[in-house]
Amino acid sequence: MTYYLLANPNSGAGKGARTLEILLPYLEKNTIEYKLFATEKMGQEASLVKQILDEKKRGDRLIIIGGDGTISLVINELPADEAFGYIPAGSGNDFARSLKLSLNPIEAFEAACSQNIHEIYIMRYRSRGLNGYALNNIGIGLDATIVKSANKSKVKTLLNKLKLGSLSYVLTALHVLITKKPFSMSVSTDQNSVSKFDEIMRTDNAFLMTFTKHPYFGGGVKISPKASNLNQEIHLVEYDKHHLIRTFSLVPRVLKGTHLEHPLFMHKIKTNFAVVLKEEEPVQIDGEIYHLSANDELFISTEKRKIIY
Numbered sequence: 001m002t003y004y005l006l007a008n009p010n011s012g013a014g015k016g017a018r019t020l021e022i023l024l025p026y027l028e029k030n031t032i033e034y035k036l037f038a039t040e041k042m043g044q045e046a047s048l049v050k051q052i053l054d055e056k057k058r059g060d061r062l063i064i065i066g067g068d069g070t071i072s073l074v075i076n077e078l079p080a081d082e083a084f085g086y087i088p089a090g091s092g093n094d095f096a097r098s099l100k101l102s103l104n105p106i107e108a109f110e111a112a113c114s115q116n117i118h119e120i121y122i123m124r125y126r127s128r129g130l131n132g133y134a135l136n137n138i139g140i141g142l143d144a145t146i147v148k149s150a151n152k153s154k155v156k157t158l159l160n161k162l163k164l165g166s167l168s169y170v171l172t173a174l175h176v177l178i179t180k181k182p183f184s185m186s187v188s189t190d191q192n193s194v195s196k197f198d199e200i201m202r203t204d205n206a207f208l209m210t211f212t213k214h215p216y217f218g219g220g221v222k223i224s225p226k227a228s229n230l231n232q233e234i235h236l237v238e239y240d241k242h243h244l245i246r247t248f249s250l251v252p253r254v255l256k257g258t259h260l261e262h263p264l265f266m267h268k269i270k271t272n273f274a275v276v277l278k279e280e281e282p283v284q285i286d287g288e289i290y291h292l293s294a295n296d297e298l299f300i301s302t303e304k305r306k307i308i309y
């Protein structure tokens, strides 16, 4: 058996490269056959997946090495029945946390070599402008704007160099919390899967709106503590824009994972959703930034995938 390693050396500010520095000598020492396909720049995942699928024989195994963004981009290119292993090497590692995968490269590799194939559910999303799969969350509004602003912040580059990446994130989050404007949206669901969608939420004051397939977002925050990728349910957590002091007073509850008991948080659990916005908003899909245009209805449902651990 050959292990096809698809790795992002840049993930987790170099954790991907450090993972390879640990894993490759281990594979050599144990004469384990492998082929390494490492991305050299952003956006190479799709072409590397294609090369691997062209070359890989039955019985060979694909192992993805990287953060949440890497595994998400790779999943988008894989056929549904292609089982894969995963060695987490990101900064947030929310997907790995959701399945309690080991963050130790050798332990994660050994788990990925096992015969334990697990079925998980991921989100399928489609609209006129967006189409793909998400393993973690689809966020519209606050979280998407924070990710977008953090990515383009000049301060981030400087603070990252000083190994203060988290501080840059907190500063950006604070700035967005203060300045972000609310947006108008409506959400519906097809209760009986008969293509008849009923409206379940509408507001002109939406601030945070996150669809999630497991508890975590933003590197370990439990946005919906009871969500699980082992069932079909998608959790929607919504919070309207309120006075800043009120919003700040709820932050400790969010960090403790008890916020959903508070009446200002809307929480819906369904197997499908459709969402429409009045105006364009940034959308974060597993930490990558896209945009959802006004009136472009976004449908979200689930599909099964196979992961080995």
Ligand SMILES: Nc1ncnc2c1ncn2[C@@H]1O[C@H](COP(=O)(O)OP(=O)(O)OP(=O)(O)O)[C@@H](O)[C@H]1O
Pocket (backbone or CB within 6 Å): 008, 009, 010, 011, 012, 013, 039, 040, 041, 042, 043, 044, 045, 066, 067, 068, 069, 070, 071, 073, 089, 090, 091, 092, 093, 094, 287, 288
């Ligand atoms: N060699 C590379 N150099 C720079 N960027 C890369 C490279 N390879 C992939 N990318 C980009 O990195 C992003 C994915 O990074 P990833 O999310 O895995 O790491 P992370 O952000 O550190 O982890 P996490 O999301 O768990 O916090 C994608 O946008 C991808 O296209």
